[in-house]
Amino acid sequence: MLLESNSFLRNMLLGLLRDAGANDVMVAKRSDTALNQIAERTPSVIIADWHTNATPDEDRLKLVRTIRESDGAPFRDTPIVLISQPRVRREIEHARDVGVSEFLITPIAPVTLQNRLRSLDEKPRDFVSSSRFNGPDRRRRARRAEGPVHKRTADVSAGLTTPMAAARAAAVALAHETQLTGDRLAIRVGRSLQRFITTVSEYTPVEAEVVEMHRAALAQLLRMAEEGNPLREPVVTGLEQVVAKRMGRG
Structure with a gap:
């Protein structure tokens, strides 16, 4: 085509x-x-x-x-x-x-x-x-180092790290990624995830659901920006309210 x-x-x-x-x-x-x-x-x-x-x-x-x-x-x-x-x-x-x-x-x-x-x-x-x-898959370069492949999910399965540590590392990476976009709403989502993941003490399916909500919110913000939809802020505000409740502050 x-x-x-x-x-x-x-x-x-x-x-x-x-x-x-x-x-x-x-x-x-x-x-x-x-x-x-x-x-x-x-x-x-x-x-x-x-x-x-x-x-x-x-x-x-x-x-x-x-x-x-x-x-x-x-x-x-x-x-x-x-x-x-x-x-x-x-x-x-x-x-x-x-x-x-x-x-x-x-x-x-x-x-x-x-x-x-x-x-x-x-x-x-x-x-x-x-x-x-x-x-x-966006990963193109073959690994040169010997040893196990360091991917967060694989590392957890292999016992190389804990779900909590992997989730925190992913939250830091996502927060850094949103900072690079310069999009203030995306940055808020990244900060929200980082605050949440540093507050919780264990990583269960409940915490995983909140993490996935942040990722879904970022995807929605991007789609709305491409479509010229100006009503993006309620997406972030709603997410922050849900997270506050999950953290026991709502």
């Missing part, structure tokens, strides 16, 4: 894809058309433009999120490649966190496109689905 709103670039990219061996390419110039086409026939890869001045209806990150959150859809885990002019690191990381698989920076050399498509085919990444993220 090739989604490109500019007719000149669309024809150029179509030629590059055919030169790379893609003989059956679905083409669209609008997001709604692309969605309809991939719903009828799942492509092996989706390649889309990522223009800075796109209208809300043509926001490619919104399209990516729609695809990634389409539970049960056969196209949900399809690799998605965005083509764009050079972007700052924060924009790239945000797109990755929405579920983009790869990026291509214009101008594109034919060999670059061919190598990227080959990599997607030969080295597919696992699809991750959670309250905050749906998309290809």
Whole structure:
């Protein structure tokens, strides 16, 4: 699937894809058309433009999120490649966190496109689905250190740490992540989680539920921001009230 709103670039990219061996390419110039086409026939890869001045209806990150959150859809885990002019690191990381698989920076050399498509085919990444993220596994680098793989859930199962310690480490990481966004509401969510997890003395399914509520709130805030929904603060206020009650202060 090739989604490109500019007719000149669309024809150029179509030629590059055919030169790379893609003989059956679905083409669209609008997001709604692309969605309809991939719903009828799942492509092996989706390649889309990522223009800075796109209208809300043509926001490619919104399209990516729609695809990634389409539970049960056969196209949900399809690799998605965005083509764009050079972007700052924060924009790239945000797109990755929405579920983009790869990026291509214009101008594109034919060999670059061919190598990227080959990599997607030969080295597919696992699809991750959670309250905050749906998309290809964002971890790319192979571990160089010997010993057990240090992932919080795996560490708990292996007896390398306790559920409480793992939860606190995750809360610190999430608080740091929200600070980097610069979004004051996201920052409030991160601080709320950190306050909660440092107050409780044990990590049971009850505490795990509160942690998951924070992650779900962050995902909701992000979706609302992308949709231009201004009523984001009640989401955070409601979360803080629930947490206060759980901590015995409400």
